[in-house]
Amino acid sequence: MRATTVGLCLLLWAAAVAQGEGSDAVAAPAKLGTEVMGRVVGYGEVREEWRGEVIQLSWAPRAYLLKGFLTEEECDHLIALGSPKLTKSTVVDNESGKSIPSQVRTSKGTFLNTAQDEVVDRIEHRVAQVTMIPVEHQEGMQILKYVNGEKYEPHFDYFHDVVNQKPESGGQRIMTMLMYLSTVPEGGETVFPNAVKSEHVEGPEWSDCAKRGLAVKAKKGDAIMFYGLKPDGSEDQTSLHGSCPTTKGEKWSATKWIHVLPFNRNNLYQRAKWGDCVDTEDQCEEWASTGECEKNSAYMKVHCRRACSLCEPAKENVATT
Structure with missing residues (x-):
């Protein structure tokens, strides 16, 4: 695993963009009332920046671990918002695009409204800052709870049906930000079974489920960011992932799915x-x-x-x- 920082990534990306200064690209007008100084190189706004440790987990899938992405207080707040509204989780039917119950996913969950309060709004903009994709491309935040062996079998986050890929629904999901709201003492790992064999975990500290692939332990405040699509826009089969059974304690998480277009506009x-x-x-x-x-x-x-x-x-x- 290799550690890097968001700041370094942004600098390298900005430098690459600056090389194309003589291109004929057509830019959108600046938002009214906003004075633009210098060259616009990507998504950004004047807000407090997150500057934490980012660990590259894999290139296939393209996955990164963000250490301490949320504060303890933010984690507790999201749990408090979601806890009273939990219902049995569903999955998206590959044919109809509708949400249906399934034993593939046995957790409980709920969705929060976009910018539901100041804390949620702050986190959503932090996700936008790190991913460099505007907040308008995000689905509402999903809060999930796993307990007593509950799990989510390996699956893809990108859509197989045509209904959910329509432009008015935001198009295909391009990436996922999965944030851990609690530390799980046993089980509950996020596992990527299709990752290359050399990246599969091993050792007594991992569950049998986790040993089936590249895995990450759920630690309160950490987040994993991974892409479901390749850079050319095709589906990445190595992004297959699941939540191993939580065999001790509770696993709470918050998920942000991010689309190629503004979501549900x-x-x-x-x-x-x-x-x-x-x-x-x-x-x-x-x-x-x-x-x-x-x-x-x-x-x-x-x-x-x-x-x-x-x-x-x-x-x-x-x-x-």
Whole structure:
């Protein structure tokens, strides 16, 4: 395993972007009311930064351990929010895309609302900062509890059905942030069975389930970040993972699934009147009102067609006489 830091990764990435300064890439307009100084190199905002230890677990899957990603107080707060609302966990049906009960997953869980309170909002933006993917691409936070041998058999987080991959639902899941809210004394490891054999764990401190692959012990405050898709966008079969039976104590976790597109933004895909001619950015109308349709036409005619009056009503919705 190799330790690195988020700060170093960001610096290397920024340097790589800076080399393309002479490219013809078209940039989105800056958000109104925001003064942009220098060159924009990626997602970011003025907030407290997380600067912790990041350990590379594997390249296949691309997985990283983030030590102390959450504070003890944050862990306790998330448990307190989720505890009263726990119900039997479900899985996504590969054909219909609907949530169904299954013995594959025997935990209990619940979802929190996005930005439900100040603590949840802070954590969601921390996830966005570390992954460099905007917070709008995240699903609501799922709180899970495992006890008395409860488990989740190995599975993929990316979708197999076409329903959940639609653009208005955020498209495919690209990565997962799994945060541990408690330390599990026995069992409860996260295991990746399809990782290369040389990375499989061994020793008496691991459960038999964990020894089937690369594994991580659940430690309060730590998190693992892994990709379900390869850099070319194809599905990564090595991202298969599961939660080993929790045989002693309780395992609490918080999961953030992150999509390739903003998640569940149906307001951007209101085709009832305009067919496929829609605005794909929240700020399109603001930008259009300040003349961006003319000043930044290359970008706007692709992403803000409706705001720039480049649309005609869908034929099936035009009244005939």
